[in-house]
Amino acid sequence: MNPWAVLRKEKDYARLFAAGIVNGMGDRFSQVAVLGLVLSLTGSGLAVGITFAIRLIPYLIFGPLGGMLADRLSKKRVMIATDLIRAVFALTPLLVREPADIWLIYVSSFLLSAGEAIYAPARMSAIPRLVRKEHLLQVNSLEEVMTGLVLIGGSISGGFVAALLGVEVSFLLNALSFLATALLLARLPQLRGAAPDGTSAHGPGQAAPAESADGAALQASAPAGAQASAPAGTPAAAAFRLLARSPFLRLMLLIFAVWPIGDGIFNILLSVYAVEVFHMGDLGIGLLYGALGAGLVAGSALTGRFARQIKAAAVLTLLLEGICHILISQSGSFGLLVLLLAGTAICSGIGNACNQTILMMIVPEKIRGRFMGTLAALQNTIMGAAMFLGGLLLEVLSPRMLGLIGGGLLTLSGAVFAILYCASRTLRAAPVSGDISG
Numbered sequence: 296m297n298p299w300a301v302l303r304k305e306k307d308y309a310r311l312f313a314a315g316i317v318n319g320m321g322d323r324f325s326q327v328a329v330l331g332l333v334l335s336l337t338g339s340g341l342a343v344g345i346t347f348a349i350r351l352i353p354y355l356i357f358g359p360l361g362g363m364l365a366d367r368l369s370k371k372r373v374m375i376a377t378d379l380i381r382a383v384f385a386l387t388p389l390l391v392r393e394p395a396d397i398w399l400i401y402v403s404s405f406l407l408s409a410g411e412a413i414y415a416p417a418r419m420s421a422i423p424r425l426v427r428k429e430h431l432l433q434v435n436s437l438e439e440v441m442t443g444l445v446l447i448g449g450s451i452s453g454g455f456v457a458a459l460l461g462v463e464v465s466f467l468l469n470a471l472s473f474l475a476t477a478l479l480l481a482r483l484p485q486l487r488g489a490a491p492d493g494t495s496a497h498g499p500g501q502a503a504p505a506e507s508a509d510g511a512a513l514q515a516s517a518p519a520g521a522q523a524s525a526p527a528g529t530p531a532a533a534a535f536r537l538l539a540r541s542p543f544l545r546l547m548l549l550i551f552a553v554w555p556i557g558d559g560i561f562n563i564l565l566s567v568y569a570v571e572v573f574h575m576g577d578l579g580i581g582l583l584y585g586a587l588g589a590g591l592v593a594g595s596a597l598t599g600r601f602a603r604q605i606k607a608a609a610v611l612t613l614l615l616e617g618i619c620h621i622l623i624s625q626s627g628s629f630g631l632l633v634l635l636l637a638g639t640a641i642c643s644g645i646g647n648a649c650n651q652t653i654l655m656m657i658v659p660e661k662i663r664g665r666f667m668g669t670l671a672a673l674q675n676t677i678m679g680a681a682m683f684l685g686g687l688l689l690e691v692l693s694p695r696m697l698g699l700i701g702g703g704l705l706t707l708s709g710a711v712f713a714i715l716y717c718a719s720r721t722l723r724a725a726p727v728s729g730d731i732s733g
Contacts, residue, residue: 299437301426301430301433301434301437302437304427304430305425305426305427305430305434307425307426307483307484308422308425308426308434310479310480310482310483311418311421311422311425311479311480311483312437312441313479314476314479314480315418315438315441315445316441316444316445317472317475317476317479318378318472318473318476319441319442319444319445319449320445320448320449320452320453320472321385321468321469321470321471321472321473322407322445322449322469322472323445323446323448323449323452323453324449324452324453324456324457324465324466324468324469324472325385325388325407325453325465325466325469326453327453327454327456327457327465328388328453328456328457328462328465328466329346329388329400329404329462330346331457331462332388332391332400332462333346333397333400336391336393336394336396336397337394337397342397345401346400346401346404347682348679348682348683349401349404349405349408350404350405350407350408351408351675351676351678351679351682352405352408352679353405353408353409353411353412354408354412354671354672354674354675354676355672355675355676356409356412356672357409357412357413358412358415358416358668358669358671358672358675359665359668359669359672360412360413360668361373361412361413361414361415361416361417361664361668362416362420362664362665362666362667362668362669363664363665363668364413364416364417364664365416365417365420365421365663365664365665365667365668366420366661366662366663366664366665369485369486370417370418370420370421370424370485370486370664371421371480371481371483371484371485371486372485373413373414373417374414374417374418374421374480375477375480375481377410377411377413377414377417378410378414378473378474378476378477378480379473379474379477380410381406381407381410381411381473382470382471382473382474382477383470384403384406384407384410385403385407385466385469385470385473386466386467386470387399387400387402387403387406388400388403388462388466389463389466389467412668412671412672412675415667415668415671416664416665416667416668416671417664419651419655419663419667420660420663420664420667421483421486422434422435422438422655423655423656423660423663424486424660425483425484425486428656431652431655431656432598432599432601432602432605432648432649432652433598433599435598435647435648435649435651435652435655436594436595436598436599436644436645436648437595438647438648438651439591439592439594439595439598439643439644439647439648440591440592440595440644442588442591443587443588443589443590443591443592443595443640443644444588444592445588446584446585446587446588446591447584447585447588447589448588451581451585453465454581456468541657542719543606543716543719544657546610546712546715546716546719547609547650547653547654548670549708549712550609550610550613550646550650550708550712551650551670551673551674552673552674552677553613553704553705553708554613554643554646554674554705555674555675555677555678555681556677556678556681556701556704556705557616557617557620557681557701557702557704557705558678558681559677559678559679559680559681559682559684559685560681560682560684560685560697560698560700560701561620561639561698561701562678562682562685563682563685563686563689564685564694564697564698564701565580565583565584566580566583567689567694568583568623568632568694568698569582569583571694572694572695573629573632575629579629582633583632583633583636586633586634586636586637586640587636587637587639587640588640589637589640590636590637590638590639590640590641590643590644591640591641591643591644592644593637593640593641593644594640594641594642594643594644594645594648595644595648597641597645598644598645598648598649601645601649605649605652605653606649606653606716607716608645608646608649609646609649609650609653610709610712610713610716611709611713612642612643612645612646612649612709613642613646613705613708613709613712614705614706614709614710614712614713615642615709616639616642616643616646616705616709617702617703617704617705617706617707617708617709618702618706619635619636619638619639619642619702620639620698620701620702620705620706621698621699621702621703621706622635622702623635623636623639623698623702624694624695624696624697624698624699624701624702625695625699654666654667654670685697685701688700
């Protein structure tokens with residue numbers, strides 16, 4: 296099914312999707328305005344780096360907390376509460392008037408990011424409760440579309456708003472976006488705790504629909520023995536231990552740990568490629584971000600083709616993205632760079648959608664929030680460290696060499712993971728001999 300058609304069938308998720316667009320656009324408006332304000336007040340690249348770093352630190356602290364709240368409280372109320380609180384702190388930069396006030400931006404960035412760290416696990420763990428199982432893959436591909444649309448529209452329009460109307464308007468629009476999101480979320484079901492029968496993907500009082508052939512195929516593609524939810528009364532610690540015995544889940548966690556390393560390095564390289572390597576300036580940066588957004592949208596249209604090979608796609612897209620980054624590092628044409636960057640986003644979008652779908656199917660509802668929160672904390676910590684290390688390496692390496700190293704890391708990791716995946720399939724398919732003595 297076309298991912299966009301899912302929005303017509305899944306009304307609750309359509310509201311969550313719209314809330315994500317509004318929230319993301321507001322965040323982009325604010326981010327563009329904050330960076331411009333920091334540079335105009337300080338003229339310091341270090342201050343910009345501190346602003347970025349501060350946005351990542353809260354995930355390590357508040358990500359697991361957000362997951363715990365999502366598992367124990369109403370996911371809807373957690374999301375609405377964090378939106379209303381963030382609306383207040385989104386206005387804090389309006390108080391900045393001189394370089395001595397820069398600490399207010401740091402405080403605001405930290406608190407807004409802390410709110411997102413609490414909000415994100417509730418949102419992600421709510422998705423399997425809101426949509427039918429056979430629509431999970433399409434819905435997760437729409438999550439990548441949302442990121443792409445925000446990346447394209449939010450960055451460009453945010454720059455125009457800040458330039459034409461002033462940064463004050465950008466901060467005000469960000470605050471209003473949180474209020475608008477809270478209103479959209481108010482129409483969702485409460486989503487408190489696990490589903491009554493442990494298997495329904497819908498909120499209280501809603502019956503789980505019969506799965507289509509596509510849904511059955513998707514369920515069959517999940518790791519053997521995986522359950523959408525834990526048996527009633529299973530302690531959370533026991534559920535975590537049960538997950539730890541899943542070889543495929545361990546492989547997926549390795550993928551989730553390696554991918555942010557590449558993302559951190561390439562986030563640093565993006566503007567460097569545009570400005571220092573190809574001398575395209577701000578226009579080049581905009582085109583590269585646009586290519587990323589377009590690639591994520593295009594990847595969504597292709598994700599449905601992998602419904603019957605979802606595990607293979609989750610593993611192999613890391614390898615393909617690494618190859619694209621190797622080619623990017625050696626590209627002599629800016630046009631080719633744009634095309635290859637879109638290719639990396641296509642691979643990333645397909646891989647993320649498949650990975651998230653598998654996790655939503657195999658992680659029990661009872662611990663899904665904590666699992667998602669801990670995973671987000673892990674990924675953002677790794678990405679932050681990779682961005683810091685990438686910045687240091689650029690002092691001694693050329694951008695092309697760093698890009699080659701980063702692409703090589705993803706390619707090598709993807710190849711190793713692909714071999715492990717193929718080996719595990721071979722072992723499962725091998726006939727069992729009756730004589731094991733020799």
